[in-house]
Amino acid sequence: MAQMTIDTPTRSEMTEARIIAAARRLFVTRNYADVTTGMITEEAGVTKGGLYHHFPSKERLYVTMMLRDLEGKRRMFSRAVEMEGTCRERLARITRDFLELPEEDRELTRLVRRDINIFTDPERDKLVRAYQRALPDLIERIVTDGIAHGELRPGNPRILSWSFVALVEVVIGEYAREALGDSDARLGHVLDLFFHGAAA
Template structure:
């Protein structure tokens, strides 16, 4: 019956999704090498044999996990890229979307950079390409528009976008250490830093 086929498919997919979810949580909190396939299997409530029924290797599981995550995030990013408005408004929308993600989701963005050295040629390229196109290119598109319409000073769009991303990550991480600061507070802080810099402004003329 078609119903049963669907059920079986659903079950298989559900198991694969459970494994990916378990892998996510473990990889976020531990090093790639320190997270064993046994741990992942146990956390996903399958055996190692079951895990290897769905994924060809530990590396491929990791890559699958990353790809599915990046695919999910692409929606947020494309929304901001497509939006009409100033460069600052669009970056704000993009960053707000990012900030409102759960901690684990945001951490994944850093995982790639942390674990990228672990992988050999093939998987490495896959990861880099997927990661590059997921976030940095969206930011670069917005920044390029900003340069073209005179909102940003002329310069290399890629360097600027990486600077922006780095600022977001750093400021967010530091805000996470302390407790103070709402999402909007952090957001304005990052945007101000990026657009206006850290120097004191002679706003009042109090020289």
């Protein structure tokens, strides 16, 4: 019973995974409202009946998919928080982890901020909290340590971590890759700008 989750998945688990994977692919490229359940079932190779056997509604499917992804990201990014090293080294680690994610996984992070307003408060709150736990909270802990150790100027750690996330988001996308180069170059740019600013 306890080990059932680690051996071969059941048929039910496999179709559920197929549905979630299809939903991920579609929600990344199109708006929530523009992704129909018909598109999801077609992409997943099931029918309406199959989908609604596993998920009670389109909204729950979306939320489940997102929460599962964010929990995975949280576990991954937590390694950078628990790592030894300077504030800059730890921020570099978490940013590199993020930049080297597959594009679909990166884009998914933007969905939370994009679609957060279309849900009402029981589900909305879950999504916000899961996102906070997965990324901003972790960065905030690194930033707080940085301030405590004198590496960063005193200031509001939450605002600083949001600022850092915002700077990272800038170097995602096609133009930044052309202008700055590979992951290392973009990573260096973000860190230099965040730590030392743009002044000469």
